[in-house]
Amino acid sequence: MTDLLPLIVAKYNYWLYVILMMIGLYAMIAKNNLIKKLVGMNIFQTAIILFYVSIGYKKDATIPIIQSAHGGGHGAHEAAIHAADYINPLPHVLMLTAIVVSVATFGVAMALAVRVYQRYQTLEEDELRMRLSEK
């Protein structure tokens, strides 16, 4: 136990992301209502974003905007830029993409849910299955 605790503390947001992700996955598989499944899907995707952003973090570093260049981009003041002062920009870029993708998927999924509702007047999976087997 004494070994495990520091391990968890040192990586606690990796543990958190796994828990969050599993909540989303569980909702996607087990829930009966399609909208709840969609909410689960969103949690699932957001957990991945948490994971990536955690990769990018560095202790004692600030956001990746070079400060010395502020006020006038000209000449790029030759004050040396230390990599240790800024956090890693790449995961943020990747997650911007992933956020956009997840929003796009969510929009399309909502549109599909509206269509399903228009057709069957319900979004509960068991009722939908009953309707389908009736025919």
Add this chain to the structure above:
Amino acid sequence: MRVLAFIIVCLTGALLLYGTGEFPDWGDPQSPASVHLSNVYIEKALEQTQVPNLVTAVLADYRGFDTMFETAVVFCAGLACFLLLRDFREKKERYYRHTPTGVILHVKDSKKIIKVGKEFAHMDKNWVPSDLIIKSVCRILIPFIQIYALYVVAHGDFSPGGGFQGGVIFGSSLILLAISYDLKTLVRRIKEKVLGIWAAVGVLIYVGIAAICMPMGGNFLDYSVLAPLVWDPHHVRALGMLGVEIGVGIAVTAVMAIIYINIVSEGRHEEGL
């Protein structure tokens, strides 16, 4: 189903946790992810691209190709929502309000159309008397939101922001208009056709800027060869990024509005939230 789901979730979770065992500690400046590429970006990006916001530099230049497809994903989502939901049939029932008296008319025959004007006004089924305060506040607020959106797009090179963020803010101002007044007000101001075309044009600006680089003698997306075309060759990469961010902003705004309008009105574009 629940038991099965629980087992799957436990197994997947265990697998993922097993993988985290050998992760470097959170925030460790010496972890491989923080030294290999990241240092190159942090130290070289300002010099190479003249853009102090490294996220923008990586997003629109080093990995600009990703971002182009990301914009295409947005466009795709808007198009998909339009294709799935848009229903051009006229609605069967209509509601009108007799303005002087406040009487509500429910017309079931779709052929009988009452002329909307001074006497009668269109009305939604779930209409609630809209509040004067809400309307006035939103009317004042919306222009400021839109100016802020433009600032976020234009200033993306220097401070947090960029095309996606600015586009979303602009799009949300349109949605605010639809919520505080009604959907018809929004649809009347911005035609569906305009939105559809602008969504494509936004992406086209991005792809176009990227493609022009090829006949100019560079690789795809290589802004540096555009130097003869711009007024400030020293900052050509920053200007190229600004150009593509504007395209992204236009596409995102249009797609936000398309998705919102189609989903709330179930594709009829007549009444919504």
Add this chain to the structure above:
Amino acid sequence: MDNYPALIVVAPLLAALFAGIAAWIEERLSYPIAVIGLAISTFSAIMTLMTVIASGTIHYRMAGWAPPMGIEYRIDLLNAMVLLLVSGIAFLNLIASYKSVEQETSDRAGSFYTIYLLFVTGLLGVTATGDLFNLYVLIEITSLTSYAMVALGDKDRGPLASLNYVFIGVIGASFYLLGVGYLYLITGSLNMMDVAGILPALKGSSTVLVAFILCMIGVWIKMALFPMHVWLPNAYSYSPVAFARMVAPLMTKVMVYVMIRLMVTVFGFEYIFETLNIADAVVWLATLAILAGGVMALAQKNLKKMLTYIIVCEIGYMVGGAWMGNQLGMTGAILHILNDAIMTFALFLAVGNMVYKLKKVDLTDLKGLFGKMPWTMTGFVLAAFSIIGVPPTCGFFSKWYLILGALEKGAYHFAAALIISSLICAVLFFKVFEICFFEPMSEGHGHGESHSQVAIEEAPISMLIITGFVSLSLIVVGLYSGTIVNTIILPFLK
């Protein structure tokens, strides 16, 4: 011009945007724009393949940045072959589709072509890219477009099938993304070659193992390997014919390509087959997929559905071959990507022609079809022979390599499954032939006007020419298999 690698992907994207604008202004322009876009793409793919064969791997730097910093297109023999396959099939299908799009989605043809082109862009980008994250973005483009398409085809059941497809598709793509995240965390890079250079030093790491498993599960879900196949049959049989004809041959094959690319280029054979001991389990899974796909195909009453289960079965062939761990198996798997894409395309072209005339293709609707649509049926028979694996057609040769690979490794169960599935396919297709050939035309069944005598009612000539061309290419590709193996596959595996 050195920009061909970029043009392959960018031409359909530009065409998609112009078609999207044209859809609002003058809808008739969308179709010619789409044709031009794909023609440029196919031409560039041919030029790229020729360059690669002549002078080796092409590296194309997007935005001019050197690889680990920027995104790189790295086109070697395998890529170049799959690129030509994808753009060629998409182009031919587009030409064959004009009439059936008019029939099925007449009022939104412009938007249909836009989505179609975006889907092709996604597939081409997945194939061409040398960057792990770029691959993810492009996979999402193909997924989003196919979600929309599935819901468009069958107005009744499409949306629900599509929504289930969304759930499974998102899980698959997210697992892949997570796998890439683990790789990035441990290596600090996203470029395939760069990652491949760093990984050997991290052989025993549990993170790499989990990354590998996550990537594989993600790709397997997307390619519909057996226990994860549930979305495929519904999704493919409900989408509009013009789209089904392209998505069925290409989507799964491109995903198989991604799997092979990850195995060969990123993780490396040494890691997969020497450090890990899961190859046998995967081969068993593939065996199971082949048998299950065959059995489920037997149970179907609808021709389109039956063919989708045959796709599930064929995926088993390729996965099994790739995981055999020897050169013969891998050769068979890569050759089968090519052959299976053409075979499935030919089959679905024929089915598309039938749907165009008959509207629905339950097995009972096919009575007497030989008399009615002789040319379509000839194409269908050729494609069916190829799937069964009758010698002069191309299906035989890849199966031959796969069986040889299985025997060399001693995976007799896989070889047996291959032979059994050929038998199952033979039974299936002869059942269809019997109905089409011997049973008399149904009188007044379903349709208002009944035909007293058998009148030839073929599909439009544009569809027939493409069907004929593709069916003949089955034999041509079969006869030139030796050349393909010697000039493309073996040099690639070296």
